Amino acid sequence: xxxxxxxxxxxxxxxxxxxxxxxxxxxxxxxxxxxxxxxxxxxxxxxxxxxxxxxxxxxxxxxxxxxxxxxxxxxxxxxxxxxxxxxxxxxxxxxxxxxxxxxxxxxxxxxxxx
Amino acid sequence: xxxxxxxxxxxxxxxxxxxxxxxxxxxxxxxxxxxxxxxxxxxxxxxxxxxxxxxxxxxxxxxxxxxxxxxxxxxxxxxxxxxxxxxxxxxxxxxxxxxxxxxxxxxxxxx
Numbered sequence: 230x231x232x233x234x235x236x237x238x239x240x241x242x243x244x245x246x247x248x249x250x251x252x253x254x255x256x257x258x259x260x261x262x263x264x265x266x267x268x269x270x271x272x273x274x275x276x277x278x279x280x281x282x283x284x285x286x287x288x289x290x291x292x293x294x295x296x297x298x299x300x301x302x303x304x305x306x307x308x309x310x311x312x313x314x315x316x317x318x319x320x321x322x323x324x325x326x327x328x329x330x331x332x333x334x335x336x337x338x339x340x341x342x343x
Numbered sequence: 344x345x346x347x348x349x350x351x352x353x354x355x356x357x358x359x360x361x362x363x364x365x366x367x368x369x370x371x372x373x374x375x376x377x378x379x380x381x382x383x384x385x386x387x388x389x390x391x392x393x394x395x396x397x398x399x400x401x402x403x404x405x406x407x408x409x410x411x412x413x414x415x416x417x418x419x420x421x422x423x424x425x426x427x428x429x430x431x432x433x434x435x436x437x438x439x440x441x442x443x444x445x446x447x448x449x450x451x452x453x454x
Contacts, residue, residue: 262442271444272386272430288345288441319385328393330374330434334385 232256235320235335242310243343250305250338252320260323260330261303263287263295265316272319278303310342345369347445349431354451355421363416363448365431371441377405377416378430380447386430389416418450426452 233254242248254261263276274287278297292314293307303322307314320335346368355361367375374393378386390398392407392414404417416429428447435441 271446272432273444274442277442288443328374330376330391332376332378332388332391334387337385 233320233322233333233335235318235338237338238336239339239341241341241343244309244311246310248307248310248340250318250320250340252303252305252335253301254303254322254333254335255301256322256324256333257300258322258324258333259300260325261297262321262323262332263293263303263305264319264321265289265291266319267316276305310340312342315340315342345433345435345441345443347431347433347443349429349445349448351446352449352451354453355418357421357423357452357454359421360417360419361421361450363418363429363431363450365414365416365445367412367414367431367433367443367445369412369433369435369443371435372409373434375405375407375414376430376432376434376442377414378432379427380430381427389429421452423452423454426450 236251259280261278264272266272273289275291276295278284284295319337321332323330323332348366377389380386390405397406402419407414428449430447431445
C-alpha cells in the first residue's frame with residue numbers, strides 16, 4: 230500500500246484567498262506530480278518534480294506554484310483562489326527502476342472556490 | 344500536437360476477457376501508462392510500458408507497439424469490481440516531461 234497523503238481532502242473557500250494544498254510521501258520517491266481533474270474529464274499534469282529543488286510546469290497552464298524543499302513534501306499554492314480553480318487536485322509520486330516507473334496517487338483534494 | 348484515443352465506453356460480462364485499446368499520436372515517446380479509476384476516487388497505477396510487447400501482471404496485461412502507436416489493456420476473468428474507467432497516458436517530450444492523458448474508457452461489468 231502506498232504511503233502518500235494529501236490534506237485537506239475537501240476545501241471550500243472564498244475568492245481571493247491564498248491556499249496551500251499539502252502532499253507528502255514516505256516512500257523516498259524522487260519524482261512527484263500534481264494533476265488536475267474536473268468531474269468526468271481527463272487528468273492534466275500541472276506540475277512535476279524530479280527531486281529536491283527541481284520543479285517544472287506540466288502541459289496544462291496553471292496559476293498555481295509548487296515547491297520541493299524536502300524529498301517527502303510537495304505543496305501546491307494558489308496565491309489568489311478563483312471559481313475557475315474549482316477542481317480535484319491529485320498528487321502522485323513515482324519510483325523508477327530500470328527505466329520502469331511505478332506511480333502512486335494520493336486520495337486527492339476537492340477544491341470549491343465560491 | 345498530442346492525441347490519445349480510447350473508446351468511450353465498453354461493456355463486458357463477469358468472467359469474460361476484455362481488451363481496451365489506446366492509439367496515440369505524440370511528438371516523441373518515452374512510455375505509456377495505464378491507470379484504473381473508480382468513480383469519485385483517485386487513479387490507481389496499473390502498468391507502464393516502455394518496450395514493445397506484452398507485459399502480464401496477474402489478471403491484467405498491457406501490450407505496446409511503438410511503431411503502430413498502439414497499446415491495449417487486457418483484463419481477464421472479469422470481476423464486478425473491475426467496473427471503472429481505464430486511462431491511457433503517454434509520456435513524451437525530449438528534455439521536458441509531458442504526460443498526455445486520454446479521456447478514459449468506462450468499463451461496465453455485468454453479471
